[in-house]
Amino acid sequence: MRKLPPLSALRVFEVAARTSSYVEAGAELGLTHGAVSRQITALETWLGQRLFVRIGRRMVATQAARAFAMEISRSFDRIMVAADACGRPSARRVLRVSAPTTFAMRRLIPRLEHFQATWPDVEINVTTVTIVQEELRRGFDVAIRRGSEAEAWPQHHAVEVLEEYDTVIASPAFLAEHGIRSPQDILDKPLIATETRPRDWADWLNAAGLPHPTGRRQVFDHFFISLQAIGDGFGLGIGAFPLIEREVALGRLSTPFPDIRVPRRGYVALIPFDADKSPALTGFVEWLVAEGKT
Numbered sequence: 001m002r003k004l005p006p007l008s009a010l011r012v013f014e015v016a017a018r019t020s021s022y023v024e025a026g027a028e029l030g031l032t033h034g035a036v037s038r039q040i041t042a043l044e045t046w047l048g049q050r051l052f053v054r055i056g057r058r059m060v061a062t063q064a065a066r067a068f069a070m071e072i073s074r075s076f077d078r079i080m081v082a083a084d085a086c087g088r089p090s091a092r093r094v095l096r097v098s099a100p101t102t103f104a105m106r107r108l109i110p111r112l113e114h115f116q117a118t119w120p121d122v123e124i125n126v127t128t129v130t131i132v133q134e135e136l137r138r139g140f141d142v143a144i145r146r147g148s149e150a151e152a153w154p155q156h157h158a159v160e161v162l163e164e165y166d167t168v169i170a171s172p173a174f175l176a177e178h179g180i181r182s183p184q185d186i187l188d189k190p191l192i193a194t195e196t197r198p199r200d201w202a203d204w205l206n207a208a209g210l211p212h213p214t215g216r217r218q219v220f221d222h223f224f225i226s227l228q229a230i231g232d233g234f235g236l237g238i239g240a241f242p243l244i245e246r247e248v249a250l251g252r253l254s255t256p257f258p259d260i261r262v263p264r265r266g267y268v269a270l271i272p273f274d275a276d277k278s279p280a281l282t283g284f285v286e287w288l289v290a291e292g293k294t
Helices: 006-021 022-029 035-046 063-086 101-118 172-178 201-210 223-231 244-247 279-291
Strands: 052-055 058-061 093-100 121-127 142-146 156-171 190-195 217-220 237-241 264-273
Touching: 006 022, 006 035, 006 058, 006 063, 006 279, 022 035, 058 063, 093 101, 093 279, 101 121, 101 223, 101 244, 101 279, 121 279, 142 156, 142 279, 156 201, 156 279, 190 201, 190 223, 190 237, 201 264, 217 223, 223 237, 264 279
Parallel strands: 093 121, 093 142, 190 217
Antiparallel strands: 052 058, 142 264, 156 237, 156 264
């Protein structure tokens, strides 16, 4: 027999090192704080050295322990891949995806059939969030969020999947009724804004070289609500592309000044470092990247 450390203790150690918290490790693994502590102590006894030091109220892995934890995580990944390859070929896989509501509605769900055509045995379970920068919680295999700064999610591998830009949008009927032909024509028209995208109008007006109007502005709490109001002809709004390109292609929305654009942080796929790197997960992320180029 190979002289291996206790595998259950290794699993607990990997999570505790990643979260820098016995409490969070216990919550993730369904263990009490005491059970986590006992497993760590058992591993420290086996190795003959301390793995964690207390800093404030948190137990933080030593430098050697962090390097050890990364190797353990990679080893678990390799075991998962090997187990998946050895598993039942007909077994149905479930992939849990967390995504912002607008991204899920306008981009992900309409294209999922393309992924399912290649991966018919993978079931995609989509949950949505209304705040794209909200804290990541467990319970997903891959999360889609806006932003490209990997340091914002230190416990996740970030893969850029979609670039984004903003421009003015309105319903065709609204544009015809109000005779909007130049950017200056919007200054006395009702504008629709979104709380979760507070700088949209300011940044676009700056890009267009226009003053900030003081007229009527209707603010909604989420982007998908603003889109509904814009489509219903209540005013002009700022649209995120390519998320809503389908609505433009179908004639539901128009872009009166498509050349005036504001680049935005795009979307990234976030994979926890300890995630099961199954072929289905890898294939899904690769599909997201490919779809982002079309």
